[in-house]
Amino acid sequence: MNASLDSFKYDDAIVRKFLVATFVWGLVGMLVGLFIALQLAVPSFNVAPFLTFGRLRPLHTNAVIFAFAGNAFFTGCYYSSQRLLKARMFSDLLSRLHFWGWQLIIVSAAVTLPLGFTQAKEYAELEWPIDIMIAVVWVIFAVNFFGTIAKRRERHLYVALWFYIASIITVAILHIFNNLSIPVGPLKSYSIYAGVQDAFMQWWYGHNAVAFFLTTPFLGLMYYFMPKAANKPVYSYRLSIVHFWTLVFMYIWAGPHHLHYTALPEWASTLGMVFSVMLWMPSWGGMINGLLTLRGAWHKVVEDPVLKFFVVAVTAYGMATFEGPMLSIKSVNALAHYTDWIIAHVHTGALGWNGFLTFGMIYWLLPRLFQTKLYSTKLAELHFWLATFGMILYAVAIYSAGLTQGLMWRAFDETGRLQFPDFIETTMKLMPMYWVRAVGGGLYIIGMLLFGWNILKTWAARPKVYDEPVIQAAPLKVQAHKPEPSLHRRWEGLPLVFSLLTALAVIVASLFEIIPTFLIRTNIPTIASVKPYTPLELAGRDLYIREGCFNCHSQMIRPFRYETERYGEYSKPGESVYDHPFLWGSRRIGPDLAREGGKYPDLWHVRHMQDPRSITQKSIMPPYPGLLTSTIDFAGIQKRVDVMAMLGVPYGDAVTQKKAAEMAKAQAKEMAAGIAAQGGPAGLEDKEITALVAYLQRLGQDIKQATGVAHHAAPADGGM
Amino acid sequence: MSTPRDEDRLLDHQYDEIQEYDNPTPGWWTWIFVATILWGALYFFNVIPGIGTGKGRVANYESEMAAAKAKYGEAQAPKQASAADAASVLASLHDPAALAAGKEIFTTNCVSCHRADLGGQIGPNLTDDFWIHGNKPQEILTTIVNGVPDKGMPTWSAVLKGDQLAKAAAYVISMHGTHPVAPKEPQGVKLEWAASSEPGASEHAHGMENHENGEKH
Numbered sequence: 001m002n003a004s005l006d007s008f009k010y011d012d013a014i015v016r017k018f019l020v021a022t023f024v025w026g027l028v029g030m031l032v033g034l035f036i037a038l039q040l041a042v043p044s045f046n047v048a049p050f051l052t053f054g055r056l057r058p059l060h061t062n063a064v065i066f067a068f069a070g071n072a073f074f075t076g077c078y079y080s081s082q083r084l085l086k087a088r089m090f091s092d093l094l095s096r097l098h099f100w101g102w103q104l105i106i107v108s109a110a111v112t113l114p115l116g117f118t119q120a121k122e123y124a125e126l127e128w129p130i131d132i133m134i135a136v137v138w139v140i141f142a143v144n145f146f147g148t149i150a151k152r153r154e155r156h157l158y159v160a161l162w163f164y165i166a167s168i169i170t171v172a173i174l175h176i177f178n179n180l181s182i183p184v185g186p187l188k189s190y191s192i193y194a195g196v197q198d199a200f201m202q203w204w205y206g207h208n209a210v211a212f213f214l215t216t217p218f219l220g221l222m223y224y225f226m227p228k229a230a231n232k233p234v235y236s237y238r239l240s241i242v243h244f245w246t247l248v249f250m251y252i253w254a255g256p257h258h259l260h261y262t263a264l265p266e267w268a269s270t271l272g273m274v275f276s277v278m279l280w281m282p283s284w285g286g287m288i289n290g291l292l293t294l295r296g297a298w299h300k301v302v303e304d305p306v307l308k309f310f311v312v313a314v315t316a317y318g319m320a321t322f323e324g325p326m327l328s329i330k331s332v333n334a335l336a337h338y339t340d341w342i343i344a345h346v347h348t349g350a351l352g353w354n355g356f357l358t359f360g361m362i363y364w365l366l367p368r369l370f371q372t373k374l375y376s377t378k379l380a381e382l383h384f385w386l387a388t389f390g391m392i393l394y395a396v397a398i399y400s401a402g403l404t405q406g407l408m409w410r411a412f413d414e415t416g417r418l419q420f421p422d423f424i425e426t427t428m429k430l431m432p433m434y435w436v437r438a439v440g441g442g443l444y445i446i447g448m449l450l451f452g453w454n455i456l457k458t459w460a461a462r463p464k465v466y467d468e469p470v471i472q473a474a475p476l477k478v479q480a481h482k483p484e485p486s487l488h489r490r491w492e493g494l495p496l497v498f499s500l501l502t503a504l505a506v507i508v509a510s511l512f513e514i515i516p517t518f519l520i521r522t523n524i525p526t527i528a529s530v531k532p533y534t535p536l537e538l539a540g541r542d543l544y545i546r547e548g549c550f551n552c553h554s555q556m557i558r559p560f561r562y563e564t565e566r567y568g569e570y571s572k573p574g575e576s577v578y579d580h581p582f583l584w585g586s587r588r589i590g591p592d593l594a595r596e597g598g599k600y601p602d603l604w605h606v607r608h609m610q611d612p613r614s615i616t617q618k619s620i621m622p623p624y625p626g627l628l629t630s631t632i633d634f635a636g637i638q639k640r641v642d643v644m645a646m647l648g649v650p651y652g653d654a655v656t657q658k659k660a661a662e663m664a665k666a667q668a669k670e671m672a673a674g675i676a677a678q679g680g681p682a683g684l685e686d687k688e689i690t691a692l693v694a695y696l697q698r699l700g701q702d703i704k705q706a707t708g709v710a711h712h713a714a715p716a717d718g719g720m
Numbered sequence: 721m722s723t724p725r726d727e728d729r730l731l732d733h734q735y736d737e738i739q740e741y742d743n744p745t746p747g748w749w750t751w752i753f754v755a756t757i758l759w760g761a762l763y764f765f766n767v768i769p770g771i772g773t774g775k776g777r778v779a780n781y782e783s784e785m786a787a788a789k790a791k792y793g794e795a796q797a798p799k800q801a802s803a804a805d806a807a808s809v810l811a812s813l814h815d816p817a818a819l820a821a822g823k824e825i826f827t828t829n830c831v832s833c834h835r836a837d838l839g840g841q842i843g844p845n846l847t848d849d850f851w852i853h854g855n856k857p858q859e860i861l862t863t864i865v866n867g868v869p870d871k872g873m874p875t876w877s878a879v880l881k882g883d884q885l886a887k888a889a890a891y892v893i894s895m896h897g898t899h900p901v902a903p904k905e906p907q908g909v910k911l912e913w914a915a916s917s918e919p920g921a922s923e924h925a926h927g928m929e930n931h932e933n934g935e936k937h
Contacts, residue, residue, distance in 0.1 A: 158736075224736075224738070234741065235743055236741055236742075236745060246753075270764055274764050275760065277759065278753075278757050281752050292743075422879055559780075559781035601842055607842065615833075
């Protein structure tokens with residue numbers, strides 16, 4: 001043997017660990033998904049306080065995104081990076097810390113979310129100590145990954161690694177800047193941003209979490225596992241260069257399309273839209289390179305479940321990345337926003353692209369990692385068909401639900417009035433579709449169980465001791481330098497330059513939107529009558545956050561006649577300047593609450609929270625009877641108000657004289673007396689329900705006073 | 721459109737046995753990409769009518785509202801129920817089918833505050849002789865039509881259609897004096913319950929009005 005060659009072994013033990021975690025968390029995340037889907041059809045499945053839709057929905061999304069897709073990415077990344085770089089991972093210790101750290105984060109999420117600890121920002125719900133843990137574990141992963149690149153024995157980086165690099169760098173940036181917050185307690189914090197700016201940062205993060213956690217990592221996986229499984233060369237190296245750079249640069253701009261027609265400045269919303277449309281072809285570059293790599297291998301697709309999964313995955317990716325730009329067009333978005341259409345869109349991506357790519361990859365890995373035959377190809381085939389059929393059922397049902405509700409919301413009758421003014425009517429129409437969705441999801445999960453059985457049986461047939469082949473490769477320093485045919489080719493051999501360029505693309509693109517959002521004052525015209533929440537209302541707002549009300553109720557009325565007829569004056573940027581975090585919401589399973597204040601008497605809210613169906617017979621809202629018995633944490637209110645003041649909310653006496661708790665008690669006492677006088681339960685002056693109702697009754701009130709929108713005659717309105 | 725060529729040129733590098741072709745990016749891909757960029761720039765700079773945000777979302781909203789106002793008039797303005805409306809309430813009162821419909825409307829929309837037996841809970845008892853906003857058919861209908869937003873009674877004309885409003889009012893009138901168990905304590909002023917629920921009530925309506933106006937003051 002050549003003496004200048006290094007001998008080393010790949011670490012596949014860590015890949016096996018991630019693989020098992022992928023399956024376990026995937027099953028958990030999907031079961032939670034099925035459970036919350038059923039909660040929408042059968043409200044009695046809500047078991048307050050821990051197992052309500054509002055608390056479990058983030059558990060489902062976090063589990064599927066970070067636990068299932070995250071572990072899937074790590075599985076494929078650890079397997080392929082070592083082989084593409086011809087090097088064992090930089091450090092076995094870091095690999096293990098990464099694995100166990102990530103699982104600990106997932107367990108923390110699974111415990112804290114049902115307990116009601118949340119930042120109220122989608123896919124960034126986890127509270128600050130867990131956020132710090134995520135940042136630390138991500139840095140461990142990055143050090144391990146870039147360390148491996150540093151000791152590589154392959155000069156040039158293959159396209160899969162470009163996508164891994166972009167993902168690792170960008171996720172770190174997104175995660176840190178969206179989660180900046182000031183702690184109020186061990187598991188409670190307030191975002192440093194408020195209102196419009198918080199919304200902007202959240203969707204800059206939220207959209208790019210989809211981009212750099214669910215898209216680019218999986219494109220990387222596709223670039224490795226697709227040609228491997230098909231045993232064919234990748235279709236076009238040039239296409240991979242163009243679509244990589246355009247994707248990385250353009251994705252970052254697209255976030256504001258989640259906020260069309262909201263109080264976000266229109267220029268930002270327009271930028272989000274045009275970049276989303278321009279993103280169509282860069283996204284499709286990945287699909288083309290995937291599908292055309294299969295040229296001449298289509299006969300293999302017939303017999304190989306791995307390739308079948310890949311073909312559907314890439315097709316679903318193509319559909320989702322066509323639909324995404326389409327949904328970002330304002331007029332289409334006006335119909336789809338707040339409806340199940342968006343839920344359908346993300347499930348095309350999650351079930352189809354992430355799910356199927358993961359299944360295909362793991363079926364390909366199983367015989368290689370466990371060094372035996374796959375237990376059953378037939379079962380894998382059955383898994384494929386169940387998952388495909390389940391996904392189609394899911395999609396058909398939920399697309400119809402989204403369209404139905406969107407059209408019902410905007411329908412006017414011949415006299416110019418809303419045709420379905422009663423919100424619950426539009427909800428009831430969706431019930432049959434919710435059942436079909438649950439059946440579709442159920443089939444997908446049955447497929448998942450077959451998958452688990454196949455993994456288990458294959459694992460059971462593993463050899464007593466794994467064979468760990470010794471790999472030999474020349475270290476970089478003894479490899480001959482060949483002249484580089486192009487500039488890009490040279491970058492591929494310079495990982496530091498490559499990574500810096502990637503970071504630069506992402507950061508520059510971000511700053512184009514972030515700087516004006518934060519610096520241009522006219523973006524958020526102030527409204528003099530908008531005042532901070534009282535200490536009691538702030539405590540109530542935190543209960544609204546704890547119960548995850550924002551998962552089903554928006555607080556953002558768009559400037560359309562069908563919205564203002566239903567909910568009242570459209571929302572203005574200046575209205576949420578004290579909202580740390582913003583609570584605009586993204587889905588209306590129930591009606592918008594931006595103008596809820598003063599609409600019903602306090603007692604109505606008390607009864608409604610206690611048992612929504614005693615007020616609205618067909619309501620699907622979970623009941624919260626516990627709010628009538630649990631006590632307000634008056635002692636903790638001062639700290640909350642102080643932190644808000646630190647963030648610039650003008651609290652005056654409440655802070656300087658430390659009067660927050662006193663003020664809250666006085667307001668609660670007055671409200672409780674009013675509720676009792678209306679014939680409601682007595683003794684609510686220290687109960688959580690009072691704080692929550694105080695908050696709800698405040699919503700939208702400030703601007704009513706400013707514009708005189710209040711009813712023509714409001715003689716006895718002095719109480720506010 | 722470029723079709724995949726049979727003779728793909730393989731690049732000389734390989735990574736873990738993965739090879740790459742040197743195929744060009746498909747022509748249609750490039751052209752659509754260029755087209756979306758051009759369109760994006762035009763849309764953003766908003767210089768050509770029809771491509772771009774035009775006058776913006778607020779201006780669009782305002783013209784949408786103005787158009788609706790021109791077409792349908794001031795639909796939102798609170799309105800007094802007319803004598804003709806009141807007559808249709810009285811007509812419903814003697815039509816069992818209309819009363820049944822009224823009961824259904826009441827059950828769906830009103831029981832959460834007034835209880836299924838109308839005994840009152842969040843809102844007042846509707847079966848006793850005490851009334852906050854008057855007990856004549858026309859007044860009851862007006863209260864339902866406009867609501868009492870300050871006290872939490874919704875503006876039902878935004879939800880229910882004309883004949884539904886009258887039927888609901890008729891059902892309320894028909895339930896007067898039913899003495900539900902454990903009703904809410906009386907609210908408002910005691911008003912004489914006159915002829916409104918009796919057959920031929922419309923003939924008495926005028927006289928009743930005068931009588932009540934006198935009593936109120």
